Amino acid sequence: MLTLVVYDIADNRRRTKLAKLLEGYGRRVQESVFECFLSLEEMKGLHEKVMRRIQADEDNVRFYWIPPGAVAKSLAIGSEPPAPPQQAYFL
Incomplete structure (x- = not known):
């Protein structure tokens, strides 16, 4: 399922680790x-x-779960629309 992870972290070190x-x-x-x-x-x-890398009293991290039907109806301007990663199979 598509999950959007959105964060607002003021501390540079914690923000970099999370990214x-x-x-x-x-x-x-x-x-x-x-x-x-x-x-x-x-x-x-x-x-x-994520919980081990942030300070919950200072940082803000949100997870938004997007149902497949909503992903198909999404619109992206300036980049590619959301798509699952491609998988390769070697035989």
Whole structure:
């Protein structure tokens, strides 16, 4: 499922660590917004990793789960629309 991860973190070090983590899960579409196609297990794992990297009393991280029907109706201007990562199979 498409998950938008949006954050507002003032501390440069924590913000950089979070961005590097998210780069392993999806595509950056704005400075503080990532599109990630994740299974339920991947979402749970990412949530746990994010919680270990932020200070909840200072930082703001939001996860928005977008249903497949809504993704098909999305419009992107200036970049590619959301799409699951391509998988390659070698035989």
